[in-house]
Amino acid sequence: MDGLLTRRLPGGATLVVRPDPGLGFVAVNAWHGAGSLHDPAGRSGLAHVVEHVMSEGGSAHATTGYECTNYVATGPPAALPALLAEAGDRVRRGRRGVREDVLDGHRRIVLEEIRERDEPGRFGSGLRRGLRLLFGRDHPAGRPPVGDPAEVAAVTPDDVAAFVEAHYGADRLVVSVVGAADPDAAVEIAGNHLAGLPSGRPAPPPVTGEPLGAREDVEEGQPTSMVRLTFALPPGSAAAEVVMAALASAPWSVLGSRPGLLGALGQHARCALGPAIGLVKLSAPASADLAGLERDVAARLAAVARDGLPPDVLAAAKALRIREQLGVLGAARTLAEELCREHAWSGDAAGVTARLDAVRRVTNAEVAALAAGPMARPSVVAFHAAGEPSWIL
Numbered sequence: 001m002d003g004l005l006t007r008r009l010p011g012g013a014t015l016v017v018r019p020d021p022g023l024g025f026v027a028v029n030a031w032h033g034a035g036s037l038h039d040p041a042g043r044s045g046l047a048h049v050v051e052h053v054m055s056e057g058g059s060a061h062a063t064t065g066y067e068c069t070n071y072v073a074t075g076p077p078a079a080l081p082a083l084l085a086e087a088g089d090r091v092r093r094g095r096r097g098v099r100e101d102v103l104d105g106h107r108r109i110v111l112e113e114i115r116e117r118d119e120p121g122r123f124g125s126g127l128r129r130g131l132r133l134l135f136g137r138d139h140p141a142g143r144p145p146v147g148d149p150a151e152v153a154a155v156t157p158d159d160v161a162a163f164v165e166a167h168y169g170a171d172r173l174v175v176s177v178v179g180a181a182d183p184d185a186a187v188e189i190a191g192n193h194l195a196g197l198p199s200g201r202p203a204p205p206p207v208t209g210e211p212l213g214a215r216e217d218v219e220e221g222q223p224t225s226m227v228r229l230t231f232a233l234p235p236g237s238a239a240a241e242v243v244m245a246a247l248a249s250a251p252w253s254v255l256g257s258r259p260g261l262l263g264a265l266g267q268h269a270r271c272a273l274g275p276a277i278g279l280v281k282l283s284a285p286a287s288a289d290l291a292g293l294e295r296d297v298a299a300r301l302a303a304v305a306r307d308g309l310p311p312d313v314l315a316a317a318k319a320l321r322i323r324e325q326l327g328v329l330g331a332a333r334t335l336a337e338e339l340c341r342e343h344a345w346s347g348d349a350a351g352v353t354a355r356l357d358a359v360r361r362v363t364n365a366e367v368a369a370l371a372a373g374p375m376a377r378p379s380v381v382a383f384h385a386a387g388e389p390s391w392i393l
Contacts, residue, residue, distance in 0.1 A: 004017070005017040012169070016176040025075060026178065027074045029178075035273070037067055037141065053103065128143065134232055141277075165201075169197070176349070178333075224285060225382075231378045242362045243370055246266070248267065306368065
């Protein structure tokens with residue numbers, strides 16, 4: 001990527017600048033190598049709670065993933081000093097601790113998020129169940145980043161302080177600036193606000209573990225049925241991105257059509273520190289034969305393991321994944337996050353464009369190997385409908 005500047009600041013934080021004078025604003029993303037994979041035993045959701053605590057009083061939009069927590073904010077070019085100051089102040093403020101009454105407010109917000117996501121009408125418990133079946137309850141990847149309600153409710157100010165001290169250090173902080181910013185000026189401003197932050201502890205090793213591939217039958221009162229498959233995919237795999245793009249764009253081409261099936265959707269959560277997560281959700285009417293549907297899907301995936309994807313489906317999946325990534329690289333906020341991600345993954349933020357080439361080079365042999373390996377051992381959650389709904393007119 002042309003025009004990219006990367007500097008390691010005194011103290012260990014990294015700054016990446018992608019100038020775009022014609023943009024008219026700046027986007028600043030702070031990537032902390034602190035996600036739910038770092039939650040200690042018995043405190044799932046701690047990284048997510050910390051995200052809420054650290055966001056208080058700031059202007060950034062924050063998200064917590066498996067391997068990181070991101071804070072992104074935008075403003076006019078003149079706001080760059082304030083946005084970079086906020087990134088540094090966030091860490092310093094977090095290290096001063098949080099009062100119990102303030103933490104209680106954040107815990108309540110997170111618990112409400114969990115309640116909304118687990119709503120039975122949305123088959124919301126599927127992700128939680130699928131990850132637990134795939135990895136086991138005690139594995140770091142065996143629960144969603146939002147956390148377990150009982151463990152979130154037990155988070156203390158000491159837990160927050162210990163997490164910030166361990167994981168919010170300068171050595172695991174990448175800050176990117178995208179937009180109407182002079183690179184040299186951005187380096188000087190970042191040095192004023194980000195230099196001298198505590199280094200924190202070294203990053204832990206990547207999370208490993210063989211998928212268990214278990215299944216569960218569930219009845220939660222939904223009027224329709226659903227089968228959810230959750231896959232543990234290789235970290236940073238371009239072939240996994242292509243396969244999941246095929247499932248997202250043309251699931252019938254991969255899984256085959258089945259009379260009465262209401263819909264199918266594939267999703268992919270990328271990760272480098274641990275396994276990436278692939279999801280396939282198949283919606284069906286209340287009367288559907290879910291066991292037969294599971295057998296059909298297994299047979300189709302076995303065919304992909306044997307023959308790969310049909311050439312036209314493979315080409316379309318690559319085109320979709322490239323189009324998606326170009327969309328990410330074409331918007332300031334998402335480009336800012338992607339530059340941080342790539343630097344954290346490979347040490348070279350310019351590699352964001354090399355990933356496009358990796359997608360183009362994916363072969364059907366790689367697709368078949370993926371289907372024969374990790375995708376052959378999914379977890380399966382079968383939601384059985386309660387029956388025909390009763391409507392009050």
